[in-house]
Amino acid sequence: MKRVNVLVLGLIVAMGLSSCIKDGDPFDPDAQYQIEKPLVEAYAKAHLNSPQFHENTGIWYEVIDLGDEDSYQYKMIPHPSNPSQLVPEAPTVKANHVTRLVESNDVVESNDDEGGKTIVWNNSTVAWQAAFFPAKIRYDKDGQLLDEPFDFGGITQSGLKKGAAIKIVTPSRWAYQNASVGNIPANSPLYYEIHVVDIQEPSSGN
Structure with a gap:
């Protein structure tokens, strides 16, 4: 079965979003990353107690708690419209978070609901996907080990589970790139603090 790297797909989706909003010159994610790289590193070292660097994405992070290991198992499942293609199963997740602009440290998004807010994966940033999903997914839809992971x-080995908490500092290429979204200006590296309230198997309609 063919397998699709979802971080790559997420980047394509993000680029599609940015192409719809014209905020100036044509967007060059590599050039923009070089501009943001020292800002992201400085913010991470100033605001994270034990900052770790994820080389493949340029995301800085600090795992506060990975959560209950037995609460969820990330799986590969057949694509609904193309069963020969395996895709990661997207769990139903409720989480609380704070989002800050790296350049000003201003809070631009937050929620602190007792039951958490349901994550809509199609609207989530690639940085959130990198935070939640593991580096390698090892199980099929039946919970059996894949022949090849x-x-x-993702930035952690096992992915986030129920009760997990993580802080990440991401360059804009894994957030909204050159799109202005709500209170977030174009080309904004972001800080996320995420607390997972609950994580379950997806509903049949997901």
């Missing part, structure tokens, strides 16, 4: 590219 799927290299998803």
Whole structure:
């Protein structure tokens, strides 16, 4: 079966979003990353107690708690419209978070609901996907080991589970790139603090 790297797909989706909003010159994600790289590193070292660097994405992070290991198992499942293609199963997740602009440290998004807010994966940033999903997904839809693990590219080995908490500092290429979204200006590296309230198997309609 063919396998699709979701971080790559997420980048394509993000680029599609940015192409819809014209905020100036044509967007060059590599050039923009070089501009943001020292800002992201400085912010991470100033605001994270034990900052770790994920080389493949340029995301800095600090795992506060990976959560209950037995609460969820990330799996590869057949694509609904193309069963020969395996894709990661997207769990139903409720989480609380704070989002800050790296350049000003201003809070631009937050929620602190007792039951958490449901994550809509199609609207989530690639940085959130990298935070939640593991580096490699090892199980099929039945919970059996795959012949070969799927290299998803997440920043932790096992992914986030129920009760997990993580802080990440991401360059804009894994957030909204050159799109202005709500209170977030174009080309904004972001800080996320994420707390996972609950994580379950997806509903049948997901």
